[in-house]
Amino acid sequence: MTRALHDIATGTLFGVALNYQGLLHQRLAEFDQPPYKQAPVKPVLFIKTPNTRNVHQGDVVYPAGVEHLQPGPALGVVIAKDASRVSAADALAYVAGYTIVNEFSLPEDSYYRPAVKAKCRDGFCALGPTLVPVDAIADPHQLTLKLFVNDELVQENTTANLVRGIPQLIAELSEFMTLHAGDVLITGTPEGRVDVRPGDRVDVDITGLGRLTNRIVAE
């Protein structure tokens, strides 16, 4: 019997910002300005706290008083065992499998260090519908991501456009912190985020991983 996704992926949810080529290129001009004056040279991480966890077919609450809420379709990588200073060559041996993540956010001024208040509302990180074992996906860098709002295709990209692929992410993160079994790497959301409203149905479809469905509800 397969253990369920939510019994395995119980750890920290690590988001990686700016990890699609198109998004990074859109933002490059901003990084010439103070205070940064250059684009980030290392992965820009953020955390989705445990209160953000949500499930396939779970409701996502549209917070009262906000002007925009945006889904963030992403490939999720579930860590199988503790990983410290793992090389890129060995990295996939530390992966249990893949799932779909829809990482909701209130849009922000700065992509550099996403804010807890924008990223960490209750229910703002849906995972599912299942954990697909690592060996079932021939090449995780050739998967198509599609975002549908009320059955309309509004965002489409491919993991071929990741700035850092999965082995490189695991190597760079585990170089400075231990990744634990059950942690999830949210490998990035592509450019072209759209707004959703209460009543909308949001689906994320990734090749081989099925479809993650959530509904936006008013507070």
Add this chain to the structure above:
Amino acid sequence: MTRALHDIATGTLFGVALNYQGLLHQRLAEFDQPPYKQAPVKPVLFIKTPNTRNVHQGDVVYPAGVEHLQPGPALGVVIAKDASRVSAADALAYVAGYTIVNEFSLPEDSYYRPAVKAKCRDGFCALGPTLVPVDAIADPHQLTLKLFVNDELVQENTTANLVRGIPQLIAELSEFMTLHAGDVLITGTPEGRVDVRPGDRVDVDITGLGRLTNRIVAE
């Protein structure tokens, strides 16, 4: 029998940046610059991930190749039960008790949104030595914090100088996210952070909470 700190404080470790008056005033000039152009009007949060957890008398590893490592003495507030939209007046009913936190960090350019890489090294968040019940502390906003390095007093402040007190923090955070039983609010580190080196012993002393001791060791 009293349940031990580390059996209760199992949740998310929330850091609050810029929560001492002296520190905020030091930094005010920076906030006139782009991209922010004003000081933060809401608490600036960061997360200490689970890999950062450390204990009284635990070793803190000085990462190879870094130039500075700084302890961050702070009052920790352990949440007793799930808190959503709690008023400041009711907030202390959601507190299990207090402990000492030493929240280590590599110094950073920006106080606005502290970086995972600087804050989330393995063992960079020591908690202890015990959980002191909420009723045992008459006024948590009148506690003296002292930081000693090799028995020399190097930092001293008081929780009277918190920008946001504990009820206000709980009210402002629980307004947008649910705080869970076992979560810890790290209420802030005062200005005047100092560097430590491998071989140093670091003690944090807070009125009524005892003394939290850690040793810095080379990698």
